[in-house]
Amino acid sequence: MGFKASDGSPNASKEASWSDEELQSTIAAYVEIQEAERVGAAVNKAQTYRLLSAKFERSPGAFERRMQNISAVLDAWNLPWIDGLKPMRNIGANVRPRIAKLLRRAYGELAKNTEAYEAEVLLHLESTPAVAPTGSVSPALTVRTVTTFVRDAAVKAWVLESSKGKCECCGEPAPFQTVDGYPYLEVHHLRTLASGGSDTPSNTLAICPNCHRRLHYGEDAGDLRRRLLQTLPRLIRE
Ligand SMILES: [Zn+2]
Ligand SMILES: [Zn+2]
Structure with a gap:
């Protein structure tokens, strides 16, 4: 004491x-x-x-x-x-x-490295200067530890395969073929792994990059997610 x-x-x-x-x-x-x-x-x-x-x-x-x-x-x-x-x-x-x-x-x-940066971008968007910023010729490096999930490659392959090269969200064909000769689609977890979602076909879909970004950042992401759950019988709400 x-x-x-x-x-x-x-x-x-x-x-x-x-x-x-x-x-x-x-x-x-x-x-x-x-x-x-x-x-x-x-x-x-x-x-x-x-x-x-x-x-x-x-x-x-x-x-x-x-x-x-x-x-x-x-x-x-x-x-x-x-x-x-x-x-x-x-x-x-x-x-x-x-x-x-x-x-x-x-x-x-x-x-820090993601959200703070994006928040800062938003601030800058609200007051775009007339002159282009100088930026940095040689950006500083930062080390960061990334915690990530071990994902099942078989699940991704199966979902890509069963999409038959078409975005499961908008129905459009993949925007291009990859160097390996496959239609380019991205795999998205309806309920993110970070919030406890499973890495299974019933929580995973193959979509085009536009739909993917929209599901992550779109103002209508919630509506899209609900629509996907209704239209894709494979998906199960988690
Ligand atoms: Zn799409
Ligand atoms: Zn995603």
Whole structure:
């Protein structure tokens, strides 16, 4: 006892004063577990608590409870939380905003390279300058870790094959042949894998690039999706 909340030293007083570093590490671990579970990787939560416990000299159980507080914040935002870490709502009034802020930052980091860029494009579109921007002759490089799903090649091949070279959305023939001599169509998951969709023929369709982009970015994407579910007997709503 007797240390300031921002002390951050391993011996800082218990429950009352979590340092930013502790909260940040806990949130980073939480997001990591969530990402791992999302892609179906093996996760050892107890091990994570032990590692945090060793680093910060707080009991493993304290980290588990803190993670349940994180679940509570996510739940309040209507975002998915980690299975088995039931939202625990008794968060200190002064800690909740800190968790919220750090959590937003952690998720922002995850999405940075795509969403932030697109959001910025939208801002620029609203105020297009008269003069062409200089851009960058040699754009800086950034390293990013991409978490992705293991997809079944047989499913993709089967769906492409059964489309007979026609877009299953608009019915038009594939826009061109590939170098391998196949009609070029793209495979789309009606319910995205990221939101828990399956990689099966009943959730997958072969479509032209225009329809594909439209299903991802079109204002009428929802209507299109409903229409596809009605017209393609193979598809099952997930
Ligand atoms: Zn199409
Ligand atoms: Zn898609």
